[in-house]
Amino acid sequence: MTEQSAPVESHATAHAENHTPTPVRRGPGRPRHADTEERAYRAVLELFGHRGWAGLSLDGVATHAGIGKSSIYLRWKDKRDLLLDALRDLENRYVNPEETEGMSLRDYLVAHAKARANLYLGEHGPAISHLYSAALANPEEFQEIRQERISKGVLSLEDRVDRAVREGELPKDTPTRQFLDAIEGAILIHVLISSPDTLEDLRAKTDDYVTTLVDMQLRGVGASV
Template sequence: MTQQQSPAAEQPPVRRGPGRPRHADTEARAYRAVLELFGQKGWSGLSLDGVATHAGIGKSSIYLRWKDKRDLLMDALHDLEEHLVVPEETENLKIRDYLVAHATARAELYLGEHGSALSHLYSAAHANPSEFAEIRQQNISRGILSLHGRIEKAVADGELPKDTSVFHLLDAIEGAVLVHVLFSSPKNNDDLSTGIGEYVRKLVDIQLRGIGATV
């Protein structure tokens, strides 16, 4: 006679410990945190542990994705670049309007949410050349060098004098924009943002007149 098997007793549901829950937006939160901390504390004050705490995510999530703070910062800068609003259809503008459009966009970036991180980027790259070599090439130099071709074309087309120095012209405009933002009080950011377009237009006109271009 076949013996009837008694049904196995139901197992109670497994209760998970109170560990930190996973977040679908871990990368976005880490990018925001690393840019905020870098802007506040600079390179020497930045750490993966600090980013995890600031972002409110587990340290293991950070260490599984990035081997060091440089890699995380580089990824955050790449992500920032992808979400930037850049001037559209500027290649066909006259050189004066082209320079104004790009310099204004750069100024608005410095005045934006992560402006302090970008200003720290320049000083950190200067103080830590080996650690920032790749960041310098991909995130600092590329933004400036991308304008060279258009200025060289303006020289070739006669919009600018033949003896125009591309480097000197860009240094004068880009450097002035950065200094203008850095040396202004954060309390005046709203006023600065309101007047930045007029400031840039006057700046570009002064530089173009200085090299003998028609404005």
């Protein structure tokens, strides 16, 4: 009886078992950023301020912010949602003057007018200015943004003016909306059409401008200043 010999490993098989292939080292991908949302918010406001609604895209935001496109698309389904979140974040960081006990209507309106002017003259002023024209041209896309961001500030002022009417700070026949429109609109127009030598020069003159504006509107409705 002939003894069966064990199978002989081929040279190729032995080589494969004794030599584990070296893993292929891939080049580093785009690094993940802990501040992805912050970078995206800044980028979308900058692009919206310079290019408007038509020139805004999620791909453009990703490139401008230096963020991977997948990071953008995982968080926001479209540019409207990203812009809305960026505006919410801006409002949270925006110092909105609070009414203190015993604060007069005049001082309250002046504080808000100065804050509004500083917002227009700030880093994201161009985006805020574009917001109004974009909301008018794109009513469906901007319906939620209009309700949350544009109307909210004016409505808070309306409540204070209505209270002033009830408490006798303003005459009973004061047209609240027109009264506030005159202040809000004048500030925006002032910032848009003024052409000072420098932005700092315009900022320096704005406090006096808005104070005079508020006093003029109060006198116009018959309130004492």
